[in-house]
Amino acid sequence: MDGKIKRRRLGRTELMVTELSFGAMNLRLLKSFDEARTIVNHVLDQGVNLIDTARAYKGEIATGVILESEQVVGEVVRSRPCLDEPLVLVTKGHAYTIPALEQDLAESLKTLGISGRGTLKLGPQEVRLIYLVHGISQERWATVKASGVLDRLQELKRDGVISHIGFSSHYPFAAQIKEAIDSGVFDVAELPYNIFNRSLGEDGPLDLLAYAHRQDIGLINMKAFNGNGMVPIYQVMREHIPIDYPAMLRFCLSNPAIATVDAGVRVPAEFDLDRQAAQAEPLPAAEREALKAEADKIAGLMKNVCRECMHCQEKFSCPHQIDFPRILSLYARYRFMTRQGKDTADLARQYRLLVPNGDDCVACGECMPWCEYRLDIPMLLKEAHQVLSKP
Ligand code: SF4
Numbered sequence: 405m406d407g408k409i410k411r412r413r414l415g416r417t418e419l420m421v422t423e424l425s426f427g428a429m430n431l432r433l434l435k436s437f438d439e440a441r442t443i444v445n446h447v448l449d450q451g452v453n454l455i456d457t458a459r460a461y462k463g464e465i466a467t468g469v470i471l472e473s474e475q476v477v478g479e480v481v482r483s484r485p486c487l488d489e490p491l492v493l494v495t496k497g498h499a500y501t502i503p504a505l506e507q508d509l510a511e512s513l514k515t516l517g518i519s520g521r522g523t524l525k526l527g528p529q530e531v532r533l534i535y536l537v538h539g540i541s542q543e544r545w546a547t548v549k550a551s552g553v554l555d556r557l558q559e560l561k562r563d564g565v566i567s568h569i570g571f572s573s574h575y576p577f578a579a580q581i582k583e584a585i586d587s588g589v590f591d592v593a594e595l596p597y598n599i600f601n602r603s604l605g606e607d608g609p610l611d612l613l614a615y616a617h618r619q620d621i622g623l624i625n626m627k628a629f630n631g632n633g634m635v636p637i638y639q640v641m642r643e644h645i646p647i648d649y650p651a652m653l654r655f656c657l658s659n660p661a662i663a664t665v666d667a668g669v670r671v672p673a674e675f676d677l678d679r680q681a682a683q684a685e686p687l688p689a690a691e692r693e694a695l696k697a698e699a700d701k702i703a704g705l706m707k708n709v710c711r712e713c714m715h716c717q718e719k720f721s722c723p724h725q726i727d728f729p730r731i732l733s734l735y736a737r738y739r740f741m742t743r744q745g746k747d748t749a750d751l752a753r754q755y756r757l758l759v760p761n762g763d764d765c766v767a768c769g770e771c772m773p774w775c776e777y778r779l780d781i782p783m784l785l786k787e788a789h790q791v792l793s794k795p
C-alpha cells in the first residue's frame with residue numbers, strides 16, 4: 405500500500421503519532437498466540453507507532469491458556485529491528501490506590517519487558533510509555549483523588565519510570581472526565597466517540613473532546629466502531645443506512661480534536677481496510693453532517709445495548725456463573741433484528757444452550773458497577789429470558 409499513515413501531534417506529549425493506532429484489547433479474542441503476533445507485526449510493518457494495551461487485557465484463548473496482550477506486544481516489539489524513532493506504548497491499570505498502582509505498574513513493566521529510567525527500552529527498541537488510570541468512573545475518580553495516586557504518578561513521571569500520564573473513561577462519566585482534565589495532571593486521555601454516540605463530543609453539554617484538546621491533552625479515540633458486539637448488528641444495519649466501517653472511521657478522523665483512532669483490528673485485512681479509509685480524502689463538512697443525520701435515524705437502537713466490550717470481565721465474574729455479556733449481546737441482536745423483521749430463531753437456540761441463563765440472575769446488582777455503560781444488567785437479563793427462552 406502506498407503512502408505513510410499520516411501523523412498528528414498527541415497534545416502536550418509533543419509525540420507525533422500515527423492517526424491510526426493499534427488497540428491490543430482484542431488480541432485476547434483470537435485463537436492463538438501466532439494469530440496475535442501476526443497482527444501486531446502487521447500493524448508495525450505498516451508504520452503504526454502507537455500501540456494501546458492494558459494490564460487487564462487478557463483472556464483464556466484455550467482451556468488453561470491465558471493470552472496477555474502486554475506479553476504479546478512486548479514479545480513482538482523485542483523481536484523486531486530497531487525503529488529510527490521511539491515507539492509509543494500505552495498501557496493502563498486499575499490503579500486507584502498507591503499499592504494498586506505500584507503493583508499494576510510493576511507487573512506491566514515486567515510483562516511488557518520495559519527497562520530503564522528516562523530512556524525506556526524494550527529489547528533493542530526505545531519506547532515512550534504512557535501510563536493510563538484505567539476506566540475512571542464516579543467511584544474510581546473519588547478514590548484516585550483521595551488516595552494520593554495523582555501525586556505518585558507525577559513522581560513516577562519525574563523519575564522517568566513512565567513518560568507521560570493519562571486516563572481512560574466512558575460515556576456516563578462526563579463530570580469526572582472534566583475534573584480529570586482540569587486537574588492538570590494528565591497529558592493524554594482515551595475516550596469513546598463515534599458517529600452513533602457523540603455525547604462526549606459535539607452532542608454533549610460541553611464538547612469534552614474539544615475542551616481536552618484546548619488544554620493540550622492528547623486524545624486517543626476508542627470505540628470508533630462502537631464496540632465488539634456491534635459487528636453482527638452492523639451487518640443488519642447496513643441494509644437500512646448507508647454507513648459502513650470506513651465511513652465510521654473517517655467520521656472520527658474528521659474531528660480535529662482527536663490525535664489518533666485506536667483500531668482494535670483482529671486480522672491484517674481489517675487493518676488494511678482501515679488504513680485505506682484513513683488515507684482517503686478528509687471527510688467534507690457537508691458529508692460529515694449527512695452521515696450524522698443517517699446515524700441519528702438508528703442511534704436510539706444503540707442505547708441500553710451491551711457492546712461485548714468485556715471490560716466488566718476484566719476484574720469481575722458473576723458469583724452465580726451467569727455469562728451476562730453473552731446473554732446481553734444475544735438480546736441486543738434480537739432487539740435489532742426483530743425491528744428489522746429478521747429471523748431470530750438462531751439467537752434463541754444459542755440462548756437455550758446457556759446454563760445458567762438469565763432466569764438464574766438473583767438481581768444482586770454486583771455486576772453493575774463493572775459495566776462501562778452502566779447497563780441495568782438484571783433487568784436486561786430478565787427481558788432477554790422472556791423473549792429468548794421460548795422455542
Ligand atoms: S445481578 Fe445477576 S448477573 Fe449480575 S452479578 Fe448478580 S446474579 Fe450475576
Ligand code: SF4
Nearest residue numbers: 710711714716775776
Ligand atoms: S455488560 Fe457492559 S461492560 Fe460488560 S460487555 Fe456489556 S457493555 Fe461491556
